[in-house]
Amino acid sequence: MTVTPDCPTRYPATGISVLIVGAGVAGLMAALECWRNGHDVRIIERSSKQVTTGDSFTIGPSAIRTLKYWPKMVEENEKIEYNPTISFHDLTGACATAPKHINYRQGRDSKNEPEQVHRHWRPQFHNMLLKQLSAIGIKVEYGHGAVDYFEDGPAGRGGIVLKNGDRMDADVVVVADGVGSHSTSVTMGRDIQARPSGEALYRTAFPVEIAMADPVVRERFPVVQGKEGPIELWAGEKIRFVIGRTADTMSWTLSHKASTIIHPWAPDYTSATESWSHNTDPDEVLKITETIPDWPEVANRLIRLTPKNRLLHFRVMWRNPQPRWVSPAGRIVQIGDAAHTYLPSSGNGATQAIEDAVSLATCLRMAGKTDAIPWALRIHNRLRFVRVSCLQKLGLLDRNSYSRAPSKGDYTLKRIQYLMAEWIWGHNPEEYAEENYYKVLDHLQRGTPFRDMNIPRGHVYRDWTISEISSQQERGEEIELDGEWD
Numbered sequence: 001m002t003v004t005p006d007c008p009t010r011y012p013a014t015g016i017s018v019l020i021v022g023a024g025v026a027g028l029m030a031a032l033e034c035w036r037n038g039h040d041v042r043i044i045e046r047s048s049k050q051v052t053t054g055d056s057f058t059i060g061p062s063a064i065r066t067l068k069y070w071p072k073m074v075e076e077n078e079k080i081e082y083n084p085t086i087s088f089h090d091l092t093g094a095c096a097t098a099p100k101h102i103n104y105r106q107g108r109d110s111k112n113e114p115e116q117v118h119r120h121w122r123p124q125f126h127n128m129l130l131k132q133l134s135a136i137g138i139k140v141e142y143g144h145g146a147v148d149y150f151e152d153g154p155a156g157r158g159g160i161v162l163k164n165g166d167r168m169d170a171d172v173v174v175v176a177d178g179v180g181s182h183s184t185s186v187t188m189g190r191d192i193q194a195r196p197s198g199e200a201l202y203r204t205a206f207p208v209e210i211a212m213a214d215p216v217v218r219e220r221f222p223v224v225q226g227k228e229g230p231i232e233l234w235a236g237e238k239i240r241f242v243i244g245r246t247a248d249t250m251s252w253t254l255s256h257k258a259s260t261i262i263h264p265w266a267p268d269y270t271s272a273t274e275s276w277s278h279n280t281d282p283d284e285v286l287k288i289t290e291t292i293p294d295w296p297e298v299a300n301r302l303i304r305l306t307p308k309n310r311l312l313h314f315r316v317m318w319r320n321p322q323p324r325w326v327s328p329a330g331r332i333v334q335i336g337d338a339a340h341t342y343l344p345s346s347g348n349g350a351t352q353a354i355e356d357a358v359s360l361a362t363c364l365r366m367a368g369k370t371d372a373i374p375w376a377l378r379i380h381n382r383l384r385f386v387r388v389s390c391l392q393k394l395g396l397l398d399r400n401s402y403s404r405a406p407s408k409g410d411y412t413l414k415r416i417q418y419l420m421a422e423w424i425w426g427h428n429p430e431e432y433a434e435e436n437y438y439k440v441l442d443h444l445q446r447g448t449p450f451r452d453m454n455i456p457r458g459h460v461y462r463d464w465t466i467s468e469i470s471s472q473q474e475r476g477e478e479i480e481l482d483g484e485w486d
């Protein structure tokens with residue numbers, strides 16, 4: 001294997017073989033971090049080649065700080081990240097609040113310096129991880145979709161069955177295959193029921209030149225420079241329209257609710273699917289916007305400019321927090337969206353996927369040998385579950401803000417304020433795993449108490465379900481957040 005000089009120093013080899021299923025953000029980061037932590041890595045992906053679609057996401061400091069070990073990625077990340085500003089508007093496009101940068105907030109008594117929020121275009125971030133993987137000599141094996149999972153406890157192996165019937169195995173199988181993973185049949189013993197949230201999103205991103213070719217669009221959404229990334233959030237009766245742009249990319253998202261469609265000829269909400277590859281025609285969106293009073297023509301022009309092969313109609317699904325990510329014999333583990341799906345409003349899908357990858361690779365290093373893997377996976381699961389479940393809950397705040405236009409003045413969604421808290425961005429998943437590995441081992445094996453330190457201070461976690469929270473919201477009650485969430 002040829003490794004370029006600007007790669008990190010590897011920990012001594014552990015002899016642990018890791019087979020990763022899925023080359024999304026979680027899978028690629030797990031491959032890199034497992035390599036850095038001394039494990040042997042193989043990674044497979046269902047698609048026949050690199051997938052270059054997707055729009056933008058936020059990757060928080062808790063995930064980005066791991067890049068410090070990867071000098072080439074630090075360099076590239078600085079080029080591709082951008083600094084969003086956010087402004088709130090009504091559905092005519094009229095501005096209610098001036099554009100503002102979003103900053104993480106410092107916790108009480110903290111000496112950590114809060115940073116500005118950065119966003120990334122998914123294809124660029126994904127490409128950066130892939131290039132780094134190739135630089136350490138690991139190639140994604142494309143066209144390999146896992147259809148089933150198995151494990152052999154006594155032999156200490158986990159494995160997958162491919163579509164063509166071939167089998168692959170390793171000391172540990174890391175399932176990073178995204179939302180709706182079939183692997184829950186082996187971790188939870190059943191498939192997880194996903195429930196429609198009643199919301200669907202039309203979402204797209206495309207080269208900014210396509211939008212700038214229209215003079216009306218160009219005048220309303222002028223070209224931006226450098227790292228600028230204005231985001232306009234238009235909200236009103238059951239609709240939200242978000243327009244984002246940077247120097248090279250234009251994007252928009254129209255979120256609508258099942259009950260939005262009032263004309264029989266308008267598109268059916270149920271035509272949306274929970275898929276990142278199912279495209280739809282922009283004309284479909286115009287059938288919705290023509291039902292919105294005073295909807296501006298410039299927004300329709302932007303929608304019409306969208307390339308036909310770049311528009312997703314994504315149905316947002318709900319899943320209850322799922323506490324068990326590890327198979328009974330401890331040879332298969334889920335990470336990223338396969339373990340915990342987030343509503344897009346959580347702003348945490350990619351960040352938590354990366355934190356998972358770092359935590360898992362560290363726990364496997366702490367295990368140090370193959371027969372300790374089952375406990376390493378259970379420890380990783382215990383270190384991570386309560387934190388991701390708290391963050392899933394935050395994505396459910398403000399759901400009623402759909403039904404009203406933003407108020408004038410200094411208006412920010414409550415959810416955005418909470419998501420800026422230090423317990424979220426200040427976390428270091430590698431250090432946390434190192435510091436707590438043996439405490440959690442004791443906790444799991446002997447029942448000694450363990451207190452989560454990567455969640456809001458003072459919060460006492462109890463299991464919750466989507467039904468419970470949505471009934472509370474229907475009754476007009478606030479979601480209960482005990483402890484210091486902000």
Ligand SMILES: Cc1cc2nc3c(=O)[nH]c(=O)nc-3n(C[C@H](O)[C@H](O)[C@H](O)COP(=O)(O)OP(=O)(O)OC[C@H]3O[C@@H](n4cnc5c(N)ncnc54)[C@H](O)[C@@H]3O)c2cc1C
Nearest residue numbers: 022024025026046054055145146177178276336337349353
């Ligand atoms: C094409 C694409 C575009 C996306 N665009 C956005 C976006 O614009 N904004 C946003 O917030 N989030 C987007 N996401 C989701 C976002 O990347 C994830 O929420 C987050 O990064 C967590 O990543 P993940 O690796 O767990 O899941 P994902 O990023 O979904 O990656 C899962 C990977 O597993 C592969 N896979 C699935 N099933 C199998 C199988 N059986 N065998 C082998 N491989 C399999 C998939 O092809 C995919 O590459 C997108 C995901 C994808 C796949």
